[in-house]
Amino acid sequence: MNWDDLRLVLAIAREGTLSGAARHLRVTHSTVFRRLGTIEEGLGVRLFERFRDGYSATVAGETVAALAARFADDFVALERRLSGQDLRPSGTVRITTTDTISAMLMRHVPALRAAHPEILLEITVSNAMANLTRREADVAIRPTPEPPETLVGRRVANIAxxxxxxxxxxxxxxxxxxxxxxxxxxxxxxxxxxxxxxxxxxxxxxxxxxxxxxxxxxxxxxxxxxxxxxxxxxxxxxxxxxxAPPVSGTDVKSALWLLTHSDLKRTARIRAVMDFLVIALASERALLEGRRHKEAAARGRTVGPRKA
Missing domain, CATH: 3.40.190.10 (Periplasmic binding protein-like II)
Incomplete structure (x- = not known):
C-alpha cells in the first residue's frame, strides 16, 4: 500500500461514507469506490463492511486506519513546518468561515485578490470548526466567545x-x-x-x-x-x-476571531492574508458590535444592506 491508499482508507473510516471521504479527499465518489475495491483486492481482505447508511471498518480496516492516522499526523506536521519556511506570499490559502460571516468576507475578497494576486484563495463555508491541525484549512474566521487553545490569532471585534x-x-x-x-x-x-x-x-x-x-x-x-x-x-x-424592545438577559457575549495554526503563522502567504483580513474585518466593527443601528437611528435613517 502507498500513502494515497492509506489516506483513502483513513478518510472512509473517519467519514463513514464514500461520499464523505470523496469530499474530504476532493475526488469523485466513483474514484473512492474504485480505489477501495482495488486496495481490498490487492490485500485479499475486506477492510469495510457495507451497510445501507454507510461503511464500517472491519478489524483489518481498523488496523490500516490506525496506522494511516499515525502517518497522517507526522506528514501534516512536516507539511506545516515546511510551509512555515515559505518566504514568498504566493500559493493557495484555504479559508473557512460560517454561513453568516461569508457575505462579510466576500465584500473584501476583491481587494485581497488585488493586493496579493499570486495567492489563490479557497473559501469553505461551514458551521463546523475545520481542523487546522490537519490542514483542512489554513485560516479560520469564527464567531465564538473563546477560540480553541490550539490556535493562534486575533480578536477582531465583539459581536452584539x-x-x-x-x-x-x-x-x-x-x-x-x-x-x-x-x-x-x-x-x-x-x-x-x-x-x-x-x-x-x-x-x-x-x-x-x-x-x-x-x-x-x-x-x-x-x-x-x-x-x-x-x-x-x-x-x-x-x-x-x-x-424588538430589549429583552432582559440578551447581553450575549461573543466575538469574531481570525485564527490559524501556530506552525503556519510565519508562512508568508498566511501572514499576508491574516494581516489584510484583520484590518478589513475591523472596518466592519460598527456592524459587528451593533453600533450601525444606533448611528443610523441618530441620523434618522433605516439600517439596511450597504450599497455596493
Missing part, C-alpha cells in the same frame, strides 16, 4: 446580539407576551451562544419553530413566525427586520 421580528409582528399580537412565539435552534446549534441563551431563557412552550441555521432563523423572523435572537451583523443588514 439583539431580538428581531417582522415589522408588524408585535402590533399583530398587541404586544401581549403570552401571545409571542420565539424561533429556536435545533440540536445541531445547541452549543452556540444563541442556542445556550434560548435553552436558559425560553421555555419549550414559547417556541413556535426550530431551524438549523442562523440565515434560516433570520428568514423565519422576516416571515413573521416569531421573535429571533440574532447577531446584529445579520439582523441589522436586513432592512425589513425590526429590532
Amino acid at each position: 446580539h439583539a431580538v428581531y421580528c417582522s415589522p408588524n409582528y408585535l402590533s399583530d399580537h398587541d404586544g401581549d407576551p403570552a401571545d409571542l412565539k420565539w424561533i429556536g435552534l435545533d440540536d445541531t446549534l445547541a452549543t452556540t451562544v444563541i442556542g445556550r441563551w434560548m435553552r436558559e431563557n425560553i421555555r419549550d412552550a414559547q417556541i413556535g419553530l426550530r431551524v438549523d441555521s442562523l440565515p434560516a432563523l433570520k428568514d423565519a423572523a422576516l416571515a413573521g413566525v416569531g421573535l429571533a435572537l440574532l447577531p446584529c451583523y445579520l439582523g441589522d443588514e436586513e432592512s425589513r427586520l425590526h429590532r
Whole structure:
C-alpha cells in the first residue's frame, strides 16, 4: 500500500461514507469506490463492511486506519513546518468561515485578490470548526466567545446580539407576551451562544419553530413566525427586520476571531492574508458590535444592506 491508499482508507473510516471521504479527499465518489475495491483486492481482505447508511471498518480496516492516522499526523506536521519556511506570499490559502460571516468576507475578497494576486484563495463555508491541525484549512474566521487553545490569532471585534421580528409582528399580537412565539435552534446549534441563551431563557412552550441555521432563523423572523435572537451583523443588514424592545438577559457575549495554526503563522502567504483580513474585518466593527443601528437611528435613517 502507498500513502494515497492509506489516506483513502483513513478518510472512509473517519467519514463513514464514500461520499464523505470523496469530499474530504476532493475526488469523485466513483474514484473512492474504485480505489477501495482495488486496495481490498490487492490485500485479499475486506477492510469495510457495507451497510445501507454507510461503511464500517472491519478489524483489518481498523488496523490500516490506525496506522494511516499515525502517518497522517507526522506528514501534516512536516507539511506545516515546511510551509512555515515559505518566504514568498504566493500559493493557495484555504479559508473557512460560517454561513453568516461569508457575505462579510466576500465584500473584501476583491481587494485581497488585488493586493496579493499570486495567492489563490479557497473559501469553505461551514458551521463546523475545520481542523487546522490537519490542514483542512489554513485560516479560520469564527464567531465564538473563546477560540480553541490550539490556535493562534486575533480578536477582531465583539459581536452584539439583539431580538428581531417582522415589522408588524408585535402590533399583530398587541404586544401581549403570552401571545409571542420565539424561533429556536435545533440540536445541531445547541452549543452556540444563541442556542445556550434560548435553552436558559425560553421555555419549550414559547417556541413556535426550530431551524438549523442562523440565515434560516433570520428568514423565519422576516416571515413573521416569531421573535429571533440574532447577531446584529445579520439582523441589522436586513432592512425589513425590526429590532424588538430589549429583552432582559440578551447581553450575549461573543466575538469574531481570525485564527490559524501556530506552525503556519510565519508562512508568508498566511501572514499576508491574516494581516489584510484583520484590518478589513475591523472596518466592519460598527456592524459587528451593533453600533450601525444606533448611528443610523441618530441620523434618522433605516439600517439596511450597504450599497455596493
